Amino acid sequence: xxxxxLFGATEGGLFDFDATLPLMAVQVVLLTFIxxxxxxxxxxxxxxxxxxxxxxxxxEAKQKLAQVEKLExxxxxxxxxxxxxxxKLINEAEQDSDKLYREALALANAEANTSxxxxxxxxxxxxxxxxxxxxxxxxxxxxxxxxxxxxxx
Amino acid sequence: MGLLPFVFPFxxxxxxxxxxxxxxxxxxxxxxxxxxxxxIGALLALVVIGTRKMERDPRGVQNLLEFLWDYIRxxxxxxxxxxxxxxxxxxxxxxxxxxxxxxxxxALVPWRLIRLPSxxxxxxxxxxxxxxxxALLVSLSYFYAGLSNKGLRYFEYYVHPTPIMLPFKIxxxxxxxxxxxxxxxxxxxADELVVAVLVFxxxxxxxxxxxxxxxxxxxxxxxxxxxxAAYYIGEAVxxxx
Numbered sequence: 001x002x003x004x005x006l007f008g009a010t011e012g013g014l015f016d017f018d019a020t021l022p023l024m025a026v027q028v029v030l031l032t033f034i035x036x037x038x039x040x041x042x043x044x045x046x047x048x049x050x051x052x053x054x055x056x057x058x059x060e061a062k063q064k065l066a067q068v069e070k071l072e073x074x075x076x077x078x079x080x081x082x083x084x085x086x087x088k089l090i091n092e093a094e095q096d097s098d099k100l101y102r103e104a105l106a107l108a109n110a111e112a113n114t115s116x117x118x119x120x121x122x123x124x125x126x127x128x129x130x131x132x133x134x135x136x137x138x139x140x141x142x143x144x145x146x147x148x149x150x151x152x153x
Numbered sequence: 154m155g156l157l158p159f160v161f162p163f164x165x166x167x168x169x170x171x172x173x174x175x176x177x178x179x180x181x182x183x184x185x186x187x188x189x190x191x192x193i194g195a196l197l198a199l200v201v202i203g204t205r206k207m208e209r210d211p212r213g214v215q216n217l218l219e220f221l222w223d224y225i226r227x228x229x230x231x232x233x234x235x236x237x238x239x240x241x242x243x244x245x246x247x248x249x250x251x252x253x254x255x256x257x258x259x260a261l262v263p264w265r266l267i268r269l270p271s272x273x274x275x276x277x278x279x280x281x282x283x284x285x286x287x288a289l290l291v292s293l294s295y296f297y298a299g300l301s302n303k304g305l306r307y308f309e310y311y312v313h314p315t316p317i318m319l320p321f322k323i324x325x326x327x328x329x330x331x332x333x334x335x336x337x338x339x340x341x342x343a344d345e346l347v348v349a350v351l352v353f354x355x356x357x358x359x360x361x362x363x364x365x366x367x368x369x370x371x372x373x374x375x376x377x378x379x380x381x382a383a384y385y386i387g388e389a390v391x392x393x394x
Binding site: 003013014019020021022023025028029031034035036037042043046049 | 176
């Protein structure tokens, strides 16, 4: 009985081929077309669109990154030149102020010298005048003394 | 009715029993069609729900569908090659999904609770008609793929690399569908039988690991069938130099 059931000598059995086979094949082919239209095509379109989107976004981002890096380098250059210019300006200003200071110092020195010279000259002249006066006074006094002494005699 | 003398309510063994539908003078295995329609219905429902409102940032079922799509694309691309995999991806994918859902449906859904006048519901892939139909479709596909891609130069494949290979390659054309169909049929039927026998003998606990093993086998068989189908198509369209 078992073998009869298994090998389908009569009705049924495991290896009972009939119209199920071609109909199932047709069914699967139909399912293939339906799934192609409902599943594979739309999902594929969405997935590939996304892949394209990701690729283009990544390319764009890379481009932007390159741009940013270029700008950054430019900026760094500009900053360096600006810093150099500022340094130069500072140096120049320092030199200028130094020069001005020296000039002012020299001028002040010269002024001080001249006024000192003047003062000395004045002192000299006044001293001379005083000495002369003194000398003439002394002479006068000497004369007077001599006269008195002579008169007393 | 059963192969074994005792009959539990849910643990009956019916091997080789079919529910026949007579249409004109052709006969169909009704239980196979019933479950295959449920499988197809489930697949279509999933696909329709998942693709109803697709967005660039996937949500919900769309994620699952995209995962499946990606999986199938990788499978088809690695086996068939970059050039023509797009043409065959729907076929490979349908084979995979149909077999996978059939197998898991057979393993997970307690079909035996639904009583039929004759035979019992189960995975459509546990019927030899289904597996042979699928295997013959694969044979037709790879012939078609080879002929449409390379024309008559397809037959160079039979004498490649030497003409000594000719008889082997011809035999291969017969063994490919035979092995494809019997591997699937045998694995799924054997799994159903093992579970049924274990449930019949020890209705509690013991069948559970075997059921898990059955889920594993089911998934693996679907993958093997789809991979081999893709490989055969890839072999047929491959350019020899």
